[in-house]
Amino acid sequence: MGIIDNLVAKYFASVVGFLVVSIPFLSQNHLFTKTEQNERSRLYYTYGRMLVKLAEAIGRLVLAGRDLTRLAGFTSRVTELRTVLRDLNNGNYQRTMVAGAENLKPNGGKLIFKNNIIKFDRVPLVTPNGDILIPELTFEINSGMNVLVCGPNGAESSANYGLYSGGELTKPPRGKLFYIPQRPYMTLGSLRDQLTYPHSGAEASRRGATDHSLEEYLRRVQLEYLLEREGGLDAVEDWLDVLSGGEKQRIAMARLFYHQPQFAILDECTSAVSVDVEGSMYRYCRDVGITLLTVSHRKSLWQHHEYVLHLDGRGGYTFSPIESCTEQFGS
Known part of the structure; x- marks a missing residue:
């Protein structure tokens, strides 16, 4: 569906439009045949550009439908999550069970x-x-x-x-x-925080973790080059992207x-x-x-x-x- 939408929106509509617009200019019995060549070229270019903009606008409308469908799915999931959390806070959430599993309760052993x-x-x-x-x-x-x-x-x-x-x-x-x-x-924070998660760097220091030991762990996984590339254990980056x-x-x-x-x-x-x-x-x-x-x-x-x-x-x-x-x- 995505491939078809892109082909129709970006290429098919424009090609058909240019063919339709070219008919009056190429026809022998049309008003444009009596005008000079420069004027015909100017009109063809003007109408062609208008057609391209129209095709782009229609394409955006076609693709907007797909984006709205995705947005509807996201909002439905978030709404369902908020409803479940609200019911849990109110103490009236009933867990749905499949047939034959009513006697099995999670964490019941x-x-x-x-x-x-x-x-x-x-x-x-x-x-x-x-x-x-x-x-x-x-x-x-x-x-x-x-x-x-x-x-x-x-x-x-x-x-x-x-x-x-x-x-x-x-x-x-x-x-x-x-x-x-x-x-x-x-996690958000320094390279040290990535190594000690879920402990913070300060908590790791209280537990006896030294810079030398953390650097040794990086060497064990062959990531010691991060110390030089990023600027040491205290470097702060967007680690998810870096x-x-x-x-x-x-x-x-x-x-x-x-x-x-x-x-x-x-x-x-x-x-x-x-x-x-x-x-x-x-x-x-x-x-x-x-x-x-x-x-x-x-x-x-x-x-x-x-x-x-x-x-x-x-x-x-x-x-x-x-x-x-x-x-x-x-x-």
């Missing part, structure tokens, strides 16, 4: 905080509106067991964003579990090195990073004792993990050592 372990014991995963992602999930991850999560497109991320609704979930305390998305958030996609992902990994949690969930967070840099970052995580749960389709990452959680996209899963999984799937 037993939650246990314990260091150096993530354990799912008969935990069903559901979305906020009640869609069942996995009827029952049971497996255990201890510190040092790097796990690769794989499966059909969308299945892994859906499982990551699902909410436990029963059973027993054991996980590390607050601050011991770190999550890195594919498109990391760039950094490329791969640089943003490496900044997120430097954040992980700064926080050094017990477990880290990596959701396709190195998709724009070269294989050699990716390998050095994963090896450093192993050296400092960060256990990784990686969502990725890259074959190069299998060597950095010991176990694989394979999701079939239909509610089933397998959790096994990565050697047996490679034999099973022939990869």
